[in-house]
Amino acid sequence: MDILEVSEGIIQVMPEGRIDATNVQAFEETVLPQVKPPCRGIIVNxxxxxxxxxxxxxxVLKLAKAAKAAQIKLVLCSLVPDVAEVFKISGFNLLLTIVPDLSAAQQSLS
Amino acid sequence: MIQKIILPARIEQLTVVNQMLREVFKSAPKEQLHRIELVVEELLANVCNYAYGGGSGEASFSCGLVTFDGESCVRLQFEDHGAPFDPFVERPEVDVQSDLDERAGGGLGIYFVTTIAKHYVYARINDTNQVTIYIDNVSAQS
Known part of the structure; x- marks a missing residue:
């Protein structure tokens, strides 16, 4: 999973396939160190x-709390239906900023 | 028909278990398989984290279609020989309305299980923890 700077201070992470108990640590170790200035916004695509x-x-909750503490905006985009269902069951759709696609995500951070 | 495997209680075994699920439920709709995978991951994680106190041990996992309460259901069952542990009792409460500052991550997985399952039961039989989940079989012919 790469970290891409999409514009000044805004980074995008795009995990592929699955995030489950067998690989979640790798996701955390990639993303959490990014949650600091000069980063001002994070898009999780x-x-x-x-x-x-x-x-x-x-x-994701850890990431959201870290972003809030660092006053960095976090937005998630492009959730497929199965993933959206998980966010809904857990109530995470109410907790986080979730938008339909990347351009909506970039707009929300501008 | 129920298929059963015995495996070491290590979370890396999730890959093996998922392969079995994809084979057993190969004609299930995608959303159905997804819900099954969510439940199974959580139950396997519970066994790996709690059954053997950090030591090694074995678990058995079985899955298949059964008739439950007169209806076709997916049945998923984990067994281990660890310390007594009822995942449905020993769990933090999940408040889906709470905000980011209040929200803790604990209990989320078992919350998925109890939300998705039509019926769930824990039993302690001799030295064995047995967790059984029934999920509506949405691909059943009527």
């Missing part, structure tokens, strides 16, 4: 993510 479990959601 889930277009290529097919599956996320409670382990993945806990990592």
């Amino acid at each position: 889930l277009e290529k993510l097919e599956y996320i479990s409670s382990a993945g959601l806990r990592a």
Whole structure:
């Protein structure tokens, strides 16, 4: 999973496939160190993510809390239906900024 | 028909278990398989984290279609020989309305299980923890 700077201070992460208990640590270790200045916004683009479990959601929660503490905006985009269902069951759709696609995500951070 | 495997209680075994699920439920709709995978991951994680106190041990996992309460259901079952542990009792509460500052991550997985399952039961039989989940079989012919 790469970190891409899409514009000044705004980074995009795009995890692929699955985030589950077997690989969640790698996701955390890639993303959490980014949550600091000069970063001012993070887009988590889930277009290529097919599956996320409670382990993945806990990592997203960690990320959201870290971003809030660092006053960095966090937005998620492009959730596929199975992933959107998990966010809905858990109530994470109410907790986080989730938008339909990347351009909506960039707009929300501008 | 129920298929059963025995495996070490290590979370890396999730890959093996998922392969089995994809084979057993190969004609299930995608959303159905997804819900099954969510439940199974959480139950396997519970066994790996709690059953053997950090030591090694074995678990058995079985899955298949059964008739439950007169209806076709997916049945998923984990067994281990660890310390007594009822995942449905020993769990933090999840408040889906709470805000980011209040929200803790604990209990989320078992919350998925109890939300998705039509019926769930824990039993302690001799030295065995047994967790059984029934999920509506949405691909059943009527």
